[in-house]
Amino acid sequence: MSAAAIITYTTSGSTTLRASRGRPEVPILCLTESLVTARKLALAWGVQCVMAPDVINFSNMVGRACQIAKEFEYASPEQSVVITAGVPFGTPGTTNILRIAKID
Structure with missing residues (x-):
């Protein structure tokens, strides 16, 4: 399986830094949703930060990630993306989800 992009939801930036490493x-x-985190990650290898409000639930997370990937031309319809996040949402250091999603 080849993914078009890796999408990380992060509060502190550690999830994204692990992926970039x-x-x-x-x-x-x-x-x-943190401007401080976005600025910190601006120098990380291969990372593009997008300010996005925190998600409410799992389906909202996947839908928003796919929409933003398509909007910023990181993926086109029928391509797959890898999404990482942590539950509970918005809590630093809880990365425990890896989801492969297809762009609509």
Whole structure:
């Protein structure tokens, strides 16, 4: 399976930094509601940060990630993306979800 992008939801930036450390061949799209975190990650390898409000539930997370990936042209319809996040949402250090989603 080849993914068009890796999408990380992060509060503190640690999820995105872990993904960036592996230097993947696909871009990393970081979704955060924290301007401080977005600025900190601006220098991370392969990372593009997008300011996005925190998600409410799992389906909202997947839908918003796919919409933003398509909007910023990181993925086109029928491509797959890898999404990482943590539950409960908005709590730093809880990355425990890895989801592969297809762009509509």
